[in-house]
Amino acid sequence: MNLKNYPRREYAIDQFTQPHCSELEGESFHFVMDDGYDFYLNFTGKDTLEWNWAGEKKGKAAYQCMKGDDTTYLVDYELEEYQNTPNRVNHLFCIDLEQRLVTRVVCTIGYNPKFPYLIKSDYTFGAIEMEGMELPFKRHCFTTDLLGTRVEWHWSTMTITRHMYYSSDYYRLTSKGSELVKVRDDSNMFNFLPGPDESARYIKIKDRLYLFCLTEELMERVLHETNPPFRSNNMIFLQNYERMYHVGRTFGTVLNRTTNQLVPCHIRFGAFGNPVKLPDNFENASNPYTV
Amino acid sequence: MFNHIYDEGGVYIKNLSNTGEHLGISQYRFPLNYELVGKQFTISDGTEKHHLHFIRKGYMEIDGKGREFEALKLETTTYFVRLGFDVAVVDLEQGLITLIQKDKYFFGRIEGSGEYDWRPGRGEHKDAGDEMVGTSVAWVLGCDRYVVHEFIKEGVCRVSWSPLREATNDHPCRATKIKGPLYLVDIKGWVPYHTCAPILTERVIMLQDYDHLMTVGCVMGGGMIPIMVSGYARFFEDDNIVKRPDGTIIYLDAAE
Numbered sequence: 001m002n003l004k005n006y007p008r009r010e011y012a013i014d015q016f017t018q019p020h021c022s023e024l025e026g027e028s029f030h031f032v033m034d035d036g037y038d039f040y041l042n043f044t045g046k047d048t049l050e051w052n053w054a055g056e057k058k059g060k061a062a063y064q065c066m067k068g069d070d071t072t073y074l075v076d077y078e079l080e081e082y083q084n085t086p087n088r089v090n091h092l093f094c095i096d097l098e099q100r101l102v103t104r105v106v107c108t109i110g111y112n113p114k115f116p117y118l119i120k121s122d123y124t125f126g127a128i129e130m131e132g133m134e135l136p137f138k139r140h141c142f143t144t145d146l147l148g149t150r151v152e153w154h155w156s157t158m159t160i161t162r163h164m165y166y167s168s169d170y171y172r173l174t175s176k177g178s179e180l181v182k183v184r185d186d187s188n189m190f191n192f193l194p195g196p197d198e199s200a201r202y203i204k205i206k207d208r209l210y211l212f213c214l215t216e217e218l219m220e221r222v223l224h225e226t227n228p229p230f231r232s233n234n235m236i237f238l239q240n241y242e243r244m245y246h247v248g249r250t251f252g253t254v255l256n257r258t259t260n261q262l263v264p265c266h267i268r269f270g271a272f273g274n275p276v277k278l279p280d281n282f283e284n285a286s287n288p289y290t291v
Numbered sequence: 292m293f294n295h296i297y298d299e300g301g302v303y304i305k306n307l308s309n310t311g312e313h314l315g316i317s318q319y320r321f322p323l324n325y326e327l328v329g330k331q332f333t334i335s336d337g338t339e340k341h342h343l344h345f346i347r348k349g350y351m352e353i354d355g356k357g358r359e360f361e362a363l364k365l366e367t368t369t370y371f372v373r374l375g376f377d378v379a380v381v382d383l384e385q386g387l388i389t390l391i392q393k394d395k396y397f398f399g400r401i402e403g404s405g406e407y408d409w410r411p412g413r414g415e416h417k418d419a420g421d422e423m424v425g426t427s428v429a430w431v432l433g434c435d436r437y438v439v440h441e442f443i444k445e446g447v448c449r450v451s452w453s454p455l456r457e458a459t460n461d462h463p464c465r466a467t468k469i470k471g472p473l474y475l476v477d478i479k480g481w482v483p484y485h486t487c488a489p490i491l492t493e494r495v496i497m498l499q500d501y502d503h504l505m506t507v508g509c510v511m512g513g514g515m516i517p518i519m520v521s522g523y524a525r526f527f528e529d530d531n532i533v534k535r536p537d538g539t540i541i542y543l544d545a546a547e
Contacts, residue, residue, distance in 0.1 A: 002425040003501040004526055006472050013536065015503055016523050019364050023325050067322035151308040154431075157504055157526060158534040177533040177543045208310060229537050241307040244434060245319055257538075272319055272523050274434050275308040 015156035017270040018247050021065045022046035024073060029095065031102045032135055033126035039104060041075070041093065049077065051091065061091075064268050066247035068209055068238035071098040076236075076249050078266055086110045088264060090251040092236055094140065094203075094211055100128040103140045103203060103211060107234045107251055115224060117231040117253045117262075119215050123201065143204035144168055146212065150283075152176065152276035153246070155269065162276050170287060171200040171214060174278070193222055194288040208241040216252070218289050229255045233265055244273040316487050318433030321507060321521040324364040327351075327372070327381065332407065334388045334399025341390060341399060343379070353377075361519050363507035369473060371498040371507045373517055378496050378509060380467075380475055385413045389467060389475065391496065396467070419466035419474055421445040430497070430506050432522040436487035438495070440476070442466070448478050450495075452486035472501035476508075491515045499524075 024043040031039040038054035043063075052058040061077035068074060076092035087110035094103040104124045112118040125139040146165040153161050164172040173196050198218055203211040213236045220232040233252030240246065247270045254265040314320075331344040345351040351360045351374065358375040365371060368384040378391045386409030390397040398416050400409035423442040431437040439456060441449040448464035451457070462480030469475055477496045482488040489512065497508030497520075504524035511517045531543040 001422055002427070003423060003472070003474075004426065004428065006501040008472070008502045011503075012538070016505055017503070018321055019367050021324065021326070021364070067324075070322045072322075145305070146307060148305040149307045154523060156534070157524060157529060158532050158540070159536065160533060161536060175533060175535045177541050178535070208307065210307075241310050243314070243318060243320060244308070245321075272431065273308060275306070 011156050013155045013159060013250075013269045013271070014267050015159075016154065016272060017268050018066050020047065020268070021067050021073065023067075024065060024075070024095075029102075030129040031093075031104065031126045032129055033102075033104060033124050034139065035124045037124075039126075049075075051077070064249065066238070066249075066268060066270070068094075068205070068240050068247055069243070072096050072205060072209060072238065074236070074238045074247060074249070076251070078251070083264075086116055088251075090234075090266070092249065092251075094205060094238060095128070096140070096205055097128070099138065099206060100130055100133070100136050101138065101140050101205075102126050102128055103205070105213065105236060109232075109252070115220055115232070117224070118217060118220055119232050119234045119252055121201075121213065121215060121234055123203070123213075140203055140205050140211075142168070143202050143210070145204055146202045146210055149241075150276050150278050152274040153271035154274065155271045161271075162278060164278055164283060165200075165202065165212075166283075167200075167287070168202065169199065170197045170289070171212075172196050172282070172287075173198060174282060192226070193219060195285065196282070197287045197289055205238070210239045210241070212237040212239050212246075227255060227262075229257070231255070231262060235269075239273075241273075246271055246273065312434070314433065315489075315518075316432040316436050316438075316510065317518050317520055318436065319431070319521045319523070320519050321363050323519075324362045324370060326364065327362055327370060330407075331404070332381075332388060332401050333403050334390070334397075335402055336397060336399055339397065341397065343374075343388070363519060363521060365498050365500055365505065365507045366473065366503075369469065369498070371509070373509050373519060376511065376517065380416070380469060380498060382416065382469060383407045385415075385470060386410060387414075387416050389416045389469070391477065396465075414470060416467055416469055416475075419468040422468060423466050423474060423476070426501075427526075428499075429525040429527060430499075430522045431525050432520045433487070437522070437525065438488065440478070448476070450478060450480060450482075452482055452488045455483055455486050458483045458486070469498070474499050474501070489515055489518070 028042045042050040050058045063077040065075045073095040079089040082089045090107040092105040106122045108120045111120045127135045149165045160176040162174045201213040215234045231253040233250045235250045237246040237248040256263045327345040362372045370381040372379040380389045386401040388399045427441040429437045429439045437453045439451045451459045465477045467475040482492045491512035493512040499506045507521045
């Protein structure tokens, strides 16, 4: 049997996803956050946890977790009370046990009255309290380290995207072979965008380990009336440039092409990286979304 | 290692995607997994028993003898574990552990640990027979580093390492079916000079997942510390097909 033809389901960006990690089961964390709103996570099971803001009541959630290196975890969950509402909320933590640091990202849908699927992301840095040890004064931080990096991400055997990191607030996306496509037909939603740029943030976790955060915000503002397949998803990648792979999760709304209904999207993903040379005209094109 | 490029004005521009070269074929190795730490298993095949105790990160005991270990997780409940120069596949879903000690295969059932015990009807790890024959796949283990496996007949795998795709060698191969699309592949044989694999390589053991098309494993040889690897599958015949994020498919060799 040629196992290439194994009857697997059709994968999108989740084929090369590393498995869920349950190493944190039984662990409890007190995150001392720089915005003054401390946070507690208590991993009660292989995929369940309790969370609470300091001084507030506990909530329960099902979490997903992946590792970016041997000691760095990407944990996220949706708040149950907002599931199946237009105002879904996602909490994401990058827990760095080597440096005892944490980054918290709170993503909220439904804050914008004109664009109800847009996602707002709030980033906060902090430290992890550990008994008998002083709180570190270093922090994860926004960074320009990634600017200049061009990388090709292999998400599945056939899905290959290319990223260009050139600005602290944006990144540029293309896919292998896109330069060959000259026909502006309905099959490719990206053809209807003014440019391949999108909103992004870059956070340094440690040398060669970064959080790359993008939100399909510009796409949503331009294309929302045409009901495109992706509706302002927030994607957070924990990128390891030592090993050249990333793990991450996407949170937002997508179009179910079968039912033509918009449905919640919240999945893990992963990809393997490769250096890439991008065409000069792609690299040098101006960003049409900025003055 | 050059991780900078020049722009037109002669200014250095960093490019972090060029920084992983020193790791060779272990470049894509997944983070080590520590979920087995603290667990112990007694395994039996009906005639023989072994006891595995994962005492702390990096250290375990098998039948009371200490070993260093590294574990990589390929699937929710399946682990590839290097125990010194031996290997185990720990399958907690089915309650099974396959142990490879040198050339000896031991198909064990977990007993007496409660949660992970083997129970009747749960399946077994077994010789894959000719199930993999006809499969031809390249496992990409790092940037431009891959090994090609062509399962040409039962017990024989045609192997080549990048960049010398034409330098193929037919090596003895033993395939074990773990479950569904998961196979354990054990190939013995040398590698040519000037490939991405260490010249001391004598044996490659990989746990291959043909659903997610990813692998984890270990490259071993006399005189070298075993190298843990991970990677993804590439089918060269599909290299001209690209599926874009919105689901559209384009053919790179198409006329239009």
